[in-house]
Amino acid sequence: MDRRIKLALFGTAAAFIIIIIAVVSILIDKFKPSNEIMQLTDYYKVGDSEVLVILQDHVYEKKGLLLDGKVYLDLDTVVNEFNHRFYWDYNENILTYTTPDEILQAEAERSEYSVTKSMIKTKVASDYPIVKVFVDQVYLSIDFVQKYSDMNYQYYENPSRVVIDYKWGDYLYTEASKPTQLRTEASIKSPILVQLPADTELMYVDMEETPVKGFSKVMTKDGVIGYVRNKFIKESAYKTLTSSFQAPEYTSQTRPGKINMVFHQVFNTDATANLEKLVKATKSVNVISPTWFRVNDVSGTIDSIATKEYVEKANDLGLEVWALVNDVDIEINMYELLSHTSRRETLSNALIEAAMEYKLNGINVDFEKIPSDAGIHYIQFLRELSVKCRNNGIVLSVDSYVPSEYTKYYDREEQGKIVDYVVVMAYDEHYAGSEIAGPVASIGFVKDAVRNILTMVPKNKVLIAIPFYTRLWKETSDGKVTSESFPMTPIEELLQSNGVEATWNEEAGCYYAEFEKDNATYRVWQEEDKSIEEKMKVIYDADVAGIASWKLGLEKESIWNVIVRYMN
Structure with a gap:
């Protein structure tokens, strides 16, 4: 075979092999999961004194504060999400919480609060300030809120975050069937947030969202929300979240009879x-x-x-x-x-x-x-x-x-x-x-x-x-309407004195009468x-x-x- 032909065939084969290698390399790269790791401190960004708040199964729009090792939540969040009976007096800077038999009051920054029973007020020491105020922003200690509210929380570090359970009922859970990864997006090319050991419990979140093929959106117990491949999780099952909180009973002093x-x-x-x-x-x-x-x-x-x-x-x-x-x-x-x-x-x-x-x-x-x-x-x-x-x-x-x-x-x-x-x-x-x-x-x-x-x-x-009582209504020719209140017997006597007999009005459920006098119209719906x-x-x-x-x-x-x- 001509040398030139041999060289041409060799070159063609070599090029073909190179193309195959390139295609295979591209395919391998395409389907190979990323090993890039995203630090949770970059994923959940919080300031030095801030706490990310995770309410049940979603990241809350407002952040809490971490002050002297204690978590504080803003007043509006406490009132709107957990317990509407926390009351803040912006005039006198006093927090009040009322139980059925106690009035608890705390002032900003103090490590004590007062308790009033009947009309006797007693000071009670606290291990931490219950209220923190920054200009017009009021924050309450989550520990104090938890004492009187149907909620549980767990605090985690790096980054600072608090996971709060307060809506009780059935939630859909799964577990990792083998070691796998929780990623930032529904893609194997997205960064890894957490390495998940086998049997790690995961709660499904945002179930109403359109699912991404091959992935599920889940949350770990410590509040990290991300995506996991469906092929690496077990069959889902509902788990009932319950609370041991005993709400105080507002006893009533009602009478047995009518x-x-x-x-x-x-x-x-x-x-x-x-x-x-x-x-x-x-x-x-x-x-x-x-x-x-x-x-x-x-x-x-x-x-x-x-x-x-x-x-x-x-x-x-x-x-x-x-x-x-x-x-x-x-x-x-x-x-x-x-x-x-x-x-x-x-x-x-x-x-x-x-x-x-x-x-x-x-x-x-x-x-x-x-x-x-x-x-x-x-x-x-x-x-x-x-x-x-x-x-x-x-x-x-x-x-x-x-x-x-x-x-x-x-x-x-x-x-x-x-x-x-x-x-x-x-x-x-x-x-x-x-x-x-x-x-x-x-x-x-x-x-x-x-x-x-x-x-x-x-x-x-x-x-x-x-x-x-009954009202006697007077309407004058200029359209002005006034009324006067009458007891039952006097209004009867007034109608009689004007020669008027009231007739039953089914729609109103009472007797109705009207008469003209002194260029005015008088009307009565009689009780x-x-x-x-x-x-x-x-x-x-x-x-x-x-x-x-x-x-x-x-x-x-x-x-x-x-x-x-x-x-x-």
Whole structure:
């Protein structure tokens, strides 16, 4: 064979071999897993005093702090994720946490906190500062939070991170079937985060994400989240995460029978004189709530017209006395009052001291002028007051508007946990100042009030308040609408004197009348025996704890024959 041909064939073969080697090398490189290692400190980047927070199965958006070897979490995270009862006073820099029978308070940076039972405050030493404050950022010790919250945590170093379990239930797990790697991405070319020995337990995360072929996204016990090849893990199985945390029980001082409470509006200390006459006209009433206390100013002091003679007379008549405190008759900035810890304490102590001095059975809180930005402070006041009431055997009831979107900051669900009775004021559907005339409490309004409150508060804590009054509405020719409140008997006499006969309005669940006089139209949606009975049917069917009535002395005596039929 010609030498040149031989050389050409040899060269072609050599080139072919080189190409094959190159292709094989490329293929080997393509399918060969990367051995590159990424340090966890580069993967989870945290500052010198920071702690990465891993909530259950995901990296949280906010970092904690590591201060003097202790982990601290920001207040918003604690409140929103773990325990909404931690309360921070930005005015006085005081943290408060309220259990059913204790009020715990800690100031920033101090290694101590106080505990109040009844009205006695005791200092308790702590091994660490409970609260740290940096300008307007508040951080709480995770150890202190854990004592009162349904959560567990584990801290790990390099990098600093805390893994927190707080959502209990079934989670999908697997194990490494042989030694393998946890990688940063769903690719064998991505860096290795952790070398996984055989039988390493792994929890699946982000199951809702579109799976990557051949890989699963998992998390190790110490909170490292990455990807593992499916060929190197075992069959998955659900594991139930449980908690041994025992939540404190908010015991209630509810009564075994139905409550029939009447509000008694009084204006001076002479109310005892007429009490027996008013009460003897009633039937089945077992609680009376005199309007004795009024918030005096933003400092938390109260005005009082209470008397021991009244309590003694009421008790002799078989009545418990749940004295009312209100914010209605005076212009007070309730935000300024309730957002200061010292002022809330002054107010709650004043009420407890009065209850003990006059031997009251209960306190009724009737705060109707709470602005939306004071909602959380109002609820905190009720928590603190409930502790003192519970520890002193005083029933705590709270008057509340009917549930609505614009009053949800009254947080009736929390009220239902911490107080003894929630009194729903199922009246003033149309109130003084309303631009449209209408009933005080239509049957639909009452039905909605009952139905909605029972989604928030246990029925054995619900009292539905009904009206003993009616409004006479006046509309003039220029369209101006005004109203005047009338007791039951006087409104009947007014209609009779004007030659008007009311007719039953099925939709409103009450009698309706209208007449013309002095170039004005007058309208009345009348509250009387039948309208009250329609309300009592709804209340009876709901099997709530009872009723309250506004107010004693406005009713016809025959009303009590209606009410008593539905109180057993």
